[in-house]
Amino acid sequence: AQSVTQLDSHVSVSEGTPVLLRCNYSSSYSPSLFWYVQHPNKGLQLLLKYTSAATLVKGINGFEAEFKKSETSFHLTKPSAHMSDAAEYFCVVSGRGTNAGKSTFGDGTTLTVKP
Amino acid sequence: DTGVSQNPRHKITKRGQNVTFRCDPISEHNRLYWYRQTLGQGPEFLTYFQNEAQLEKSRLLSDRFSAERPKGSFSTLEIQRTEQGDSAMYLCASSLDDYYEQYFGPGTRLTVT
Numbered sequence: 001a002q003s004v005t006q007l008d009s010h011v012s013v014s015e016g017t018p019v020l021l022r023c024n025y026s027s028s029y030s031p032s033l034f035w036y037v038q039h040p041n042k043g044l045q046l047l048l049k050y051t052s053a054a055t056l057v058k059g060i061n062g063f064e065a066e067f068k069k070s071e072t073s074f075h076l077t078k079p080s081a082h083m084s085d086a087a088e089y090f091c092v093v094s095g096r097g098t099n100a101g102k103s104t105f106g107d108g109t110t111l112t113v114k115p
Numbered sequence: 116d117t118g119v120s121q122n123p124r125h126k127i128t129k130r131g132q133n134v135t136f137r138c139d140p141i142s143e144h145n146r147l148y149w150y151r152q153t154l155g156q157g158p159e160f161l162t163y164f165q166n167e168a169q170l171e172k173s174r175l176l177s178d179r180f181s182a183e184r185p186k187g188s189f190s191t192l193e194i195q196r197t198e199q200g201d202s203a204m205y206l207c208a209s210s211l212d213d214y215y216e217q218y219f220g221p222g223t224r225l226t227v228t
Contacts, residue, residue, distance in 0.1 A: 034216060044158070044206070044219040090157050095213075102171055103148070103217065105157030 002027040002093045006106035014114045019078040021109045023091035026072060033074045034092040035065055038108075044090070050074065061085070086113045119220035121207050127226045128197055135193045136223045140209030147190050148217060149182055150206040151175065158206055164190060165213075197227045 007022040025033060035047040048059025055067040065076045074091060088110050094103040120139045128134050140147050145166055150158035161180070162172045166187035176182075179197075184190040194201055204224050208217035 036219075043221045044208075046216050046218070049216050102160045102163070102173075104160065105150075108155075108157050 002031060002095065002102075002104050004091050004093050004104050004106040006089075006091050006109050008109050009107065010110045010112065012112040012114060013081045015083055016080050019076070019081045019085065019111065021076040021089050021091075021111065023074045023076065023106060024072055025074060025091070025093045027093055027095070029095060032094045033065075033067060034094065034103075035059065035063070035074075035076050036090045036092060036105075038088045038090065040087075047076070047089075081111075081113045083113050083115065086111055119207055119209055119218050121205075121220040121223050123223060124221060125224045125226075127228060130197055130199060130227055132197055133193065133195045134197055134225065135191055136205055136207075136225075138190045138192070138207030138209075138220060140189070140207070141218055143211070144209035144218075145187070145212050146210045146217075147184055148208040148210075149190070149192050150208065152204040152206055152222070153202075161192075194225075197225075199227045201225060202227045 003026045005024045013019055033050040036044045037047050038044050047063050048057045048065055050057045050067045058064045063078050065074055067074055088108045090108050091106040092103050122137045126134055148163040149161040152158040160173050161176050162182050164184040167184050179195045182192045204222045206222045208219045210217045
């Protein structure tokens with residue numbers, strides 16, 4: 001069994017300030033973890049992924065996330081927000097190996113960036 | 116590589132009618148997934164294929180829903196006797212294999228009137 005909890009449904013930041021989107025997961029096995037972004041009327045785009053290599057994962061557009069097994073967390077961060085970062089963000093947990101297949105999405109976090 | 120494509124992009128149908136959606140994955144991708152997304156929610160897993168074999172189906176996939184992936188290439192998702200509760204965005208994704216990230220198509224928005 002697996003689940004994802006995105007701790008904030010809405011996050012608002014000012015342009016140029018740091019972004020933190022929080023994600024906790026639950027999994028019966030060693031999971032793969034992903035962050036996707038969805039801009040209005042656009043498809044889901046992969047930001048970054050964790051698949052058991054380095055625990056600090058760097059993604060596109062300056063985003064990164066740190067896998068913390070002890071805290072079962074995979075929070076997404078960016079040092080400086082840009083107006084174009086305003087979108088919906090989804091944390092995803094997926095099984096691997098014999099447990100691979102089904103991916104479970106969080107309910108999403110809406111990021112607003114104020115000028 | 117043109118990415119994952121889905122057709123149609125929008126479908127309006129009357130309750131009780133049957134609808135079929137098509138998904139063309141990225142070529143060489145062995146895995147193909149179907150999800151449903153309603154407003155304000157994250158995508159919910161429906162089913163996935165490894166080549167032509169359907170390996171898992173969610174409990175969300177009632178008997179009115181059926182999916183196929185003949186020859187392990189494109190896939191179709193059919194909904195019979197549509198209900199208003201079926202109104203949603205239906206997303207298709209593909210991946211190289213189980214260790215790899217999924218690439219999503221633009222979705223098919225279904226409206227049941």
